[in-house]
Amino acid sequence: MASAAEQEAEAVRDGVRPSPAVEQAGRRAAPVVWPGAPTPLGARCRVGPEGVAGTNFALWAGGAEAVELCLFGADGTERRLPLNELTHEIWHGFVPGVGSGQRYGYRVHGRWDPWTGARWNPAKLLLDPYARAVDGEFALPAEVYGHVRDWPQQHVADTVRDDRDSAPFVPKGVVVHDDDDWSDDRRPKTPWPDSVIYELHVKGFTRLHPDIPEPLRGTYAGLAHPAAVEHLVRLGVTAVELLPVHQFAHEDHLLRRGLRNYWGYNSIGYFAPHAGYSASGTAGQQVGEFKKMVRALHAAGIEVILDVVYNHTAEAGELGPTLSLKGIDNRGYYRLQSDARRYADYTGCGNTLHVVQPQVLRLITDSLRYWVTEMGVDGFRFDLAAALARSFHDVDMLSPFLAVIAQDPVLRRVKLIAEPWDVGNGGYQVGAFPPLWTEWNDRYRDAVRDFWRGALPDVRDLGYRLSGSSDLYAWGGRRPYASVNFITAHDGFTLRDLVSYEWKHNEANGEGNRDGTNDNRAWNCGAEGETEDPEVGALRLRQLRNLLTTLLLSTGVPMLVAGDEMGRTQGGNNNAYCQDNETSWLDWSLPEDPGRAQLLALTRRLLALRHHHPVLRRRAFFSGRPQGADGLRDLAWFTADGTEMTEQDWYAPAATLGLYLSGRDIPGRDARGEQVTDDSFLAILHADHRPVEFRLPAPPWAETYELVLDTSLEDQTHAPGTEHRGGETVTVAPRSVLLLRVGG
Structure with missing residues (x-):
């Protein structure tokens, strides 16, 4: 004994x-x-x-x-x-x-x-x-x-x-005591079709801004500063999507290398604003500071969407620290394997929250409601959302998480964006999330990147992506705005790096350049990295204009990444999650460069054009069927010879594509505010290195065409205004986009 x-x-x-x-x-x-x-x-x-x-x-x-x-x-x-x-x-x-x-x-x-x-x-x-x-x-x-x-x-x-x-x-x-009822706040409530999302990092967006007082840079108060808000308003975005602002921790392997988690996808407090972004203190003051930031953005007509990480926590796997849930009830909060010592990992981060458990589901939904009702936010982007939709092992679109969201009187009214995949088997679910949800559309990203680098075998997929991805979302009453179109995101190359590098350059991350994806679908325009070659530099700026123009003319909800409108670079790092320094922070001196200033001006013009023309932000999918006595369709596709594309054309390699968008069945308003039908447009996308002669579709498609935008021109401050007749041939410069307004 x-x-x-x-x-x-x-x-x-x-x-x-x-x-x-x-x-x-x-x-x-x-x-x-x-x-x-x-x-x-x-x-x-x-x-x-x-x-x-x-x-x-x-x-x-x-x-x-x-x-x-x-x-x-x-x-x-x-x-x-x-x-x-x-x-x-x-x-x-x-x-x-x-x-x-x-x-x-x-x-x-x-x-x-x-x-x-x-x-x-x-x-x-x-x-x-x-x-x-x-x-x-x-x-x-x-x-x-x-x-x-x-x-x-x-x-x-x-x-x-x-x-x-x-x-x-x-x-x-x-302990925080707050009885704020938000009675003085007016939420913008921008309809999905009219939305333009701007993904930004609270710290990185303002850390180097010269017009923001030094103590406020990199904080919630800095983002609320008039200088920061003014940029967003002048740009024309309707919502900011903030990289994670839930309290997060730094991973052990980063701290050992003298690095920190910069992006914040390592949450540990689902109700707490990350204290590191507070200028006013961390003994509860961060709560009030966050609310003031939300109010300032709302006052400017800008919604606030949070990127939230409910799929895993900072406690990692069995070898990770004990910070919260692991020590409260490990089996009650996390998915475990049949060998209960080990964690089921559908996230690549060591653990996965067991959302089927009532207490876990309650934690997540209580957190979501708190941020809406007491912190004033307008929506959420769910990181690795497929992991939340796993009932037991398989992804289940009837899962408790999705069912609870659908019936919740608070959450079903806000913007819901899914990153529709995780790293587990069967985790790729693009197009599968139910109504109420929009999704990051990575198939849009890949098709547009491949077209402009000349790597598309044919244009079938591109046609779907430019017109709202009806092949993915035209079911269950979903609309084109179910597709959140993006070319870049925080994860991967910036837009400038996409045209400046073909390979990742992540050496600064300390992992031997093994981290980050190798599937970049990038083209460096003839030189890897920064170069003094003026021809390469000019081509890169043109490709930037092409990519931005394509994104902002496409049907669906566009998402821009902060700094892409100014040609921001990360030096080829496509996984800068641990670079809390100038690599990731926005350089506000970029617009001093003429080419980048013109890029910013183009982005503003495109967003203003999108705002004024409902045909560019459709609420319903195109039918493609003849309408009216003249038999014109709401959507038509043309080859360079001015004829409509045939089935054979879709299956053939093509570097030139004409997209006709009819606005005559869409109500709009003229300069005096009078109700009229919207304009129609013809967009010509040409990705070849040689110019092409393009015959403009003849009547009844149009009597005349007015040139609105030409990406071959460096200065995009003013519209070209050149007029052409239907049936006339125009020369499209190498690698460029023409946008023409239909007349007659």
């Missing part, structure tokens, strides 16, 4: 009771904890019985044996209060006298048995999943791991519990 000392050691090792150091520290806490309420989850300031003010704390921890609330003073002193009330797996208590600004965390007791997925360890201070603010930086010393990280036997390293206290090394949640 084991001795008393051996039994004590075994109890500590198995997590049945805390270590002596943890237990002794806990005895110092003596404040009274009233029963409180199990809802809402998180920390909420309220008035308790007999009018006593305090804070109610509630934490779901399904399999736990005990939960301690840990309150921290300004000097780091910790008080531990047991939460003795348990209602429906929620531990709760009301603490009188605790108010806004209080720093806190949890210690959760239970079994330590990684072989069955149980990883409770009360020596590890845990962040409240519902914390509305987070104070402190995430570092990853050995003390923040639930297991002994440096255990000599690597094959069982994650099974040996580490009893060192992690509290000095991890951030704390902050």
Whole structure:
């Protein structure tokens, strides 16, 4: 029979009771904890019985044996209060006298048995999943791991519990009291067909902006500054899509190399604005600062969309740190393999949230509703959304997550964008998400890139992409705006690098240039990287104009990446997720270069043109059928000889394509505001290195054509205004786009 000392050691090792150091520290806490309420989850300031003010704390921890609330003073002193009330797996208590600004965390007791997925360890201070603010930086010393990280036997390293206290090394949640009702805010509510999305990074967009005060650069307040807002308004975008602003942590492998997670796709706090972007403080001030940013953007008519990462967390796999969910109830929050010691990984980041579990689904939907109702945001782009739609193993478009979103009275009204894939089997789901959802359309990206670099075998796919991708989205009542068209995103080359590099140059990431995709579909125009060759430089600028023009004339919702309108470069790095420096930050001196200033002017012209002509942002798919007595169609395709394309033409290689968009059945308004039908347009896309003679379609298609835009011209400040007659031949310069307005 084991001795008393051996039994004590075994109890500590198995997590049945805390270590002596943890237990002794806990005895110092003596404040009274009233029963409180199990809802809402998180920390909420309220008035308790007999009018006593305090804070109610509630934490779901399904399999736990005990939960301690840990309150921290300004000097780091910790008080531990047991939460003795348990209602429906929620531990709760009301603490009188605790108010806004209080720093806190949890210690959760239970079994330590990684072989069955149980990883409770009360020596590890845990962040409240519902914390509305987070104070402190995430570092990853050995003390923040639930297991002994440096255990000599690597094959069982994650099974040996580490009893060192992690509290000095991890951030704390902050109690936030906020009764803002948003009564003074007016949301823009831009309809999907009229939307233009601008993807930006809160820090990178303003970090180098010369007209923003230095203390505000790289912060929410910086993005709210009039100089930042003015650029967005003058450009003509309707929504900003912010790279992740949920509190996130840096990965261990980056910290070891002296790098940091810049993009933020490593969330750990789904209710907390990332503290690193706050200019006003991190003891709850970041919440108010974020709201002021939203109000400033709304006042300018710009919606705020958040890029959210609910598919995984910063706790990684079995060898990752214990920061929050892993220590609260590992089996209740994460998908585990049949060998429960291991994590199911559909994200490539070590873990996957188990969205089928009611408490996980509640965490996500509570977070989403919070950001809409209390933080003022207008929509979400879901990173690796296919992982959220997996019921058990397969992607299921009837999954609980999608079903809950569809019936939720708050969430079904906001903009919902899916990144419609993950890294697991069957994860590629472009075109498969149900109505309400729009999707990033990577098939658009690939087709447009291939056309302008001369790599399309035929133009069948390009035709679908330019006209709204009806082959993907014309079902279930979906419309062309289900397709979010993009050529570049944060992940991959910038637009300028797409025409300047053919291979990735990610050496600065410290991974031997192995990271990042090799499928770039890029063409460097004759020289790899920066060059002084004037012909190469001129060609690159022309290709930039071609790509931007194609994107902004296509049917669907266009998405621009911040800086592409100014020719921003990352030096060929196509995976700059860890480059928190000038590689990723916007260089606001770029428009001082004449070519890049003209590129910015072209982007503004194109967005203004799109705004004024509904035919360029259609609400319904083209029918392609004859309409009216003259038999003209709402959409027609032409070859260079001015004749409509045949079935054989679609299957043949082609570098020249004419796209006729009829606006005569679309209501619009003239310069005086009078109701009229919209204009019709002919767009000619020519990707060959030689000029081509293009015969303009003769009547009844058009009596005359007015040249609106020619990307072969460097100065796009003013419309060319040249007029041609139907049936006339025009010369299209090498690698260029002509846009002509139909007359007569």
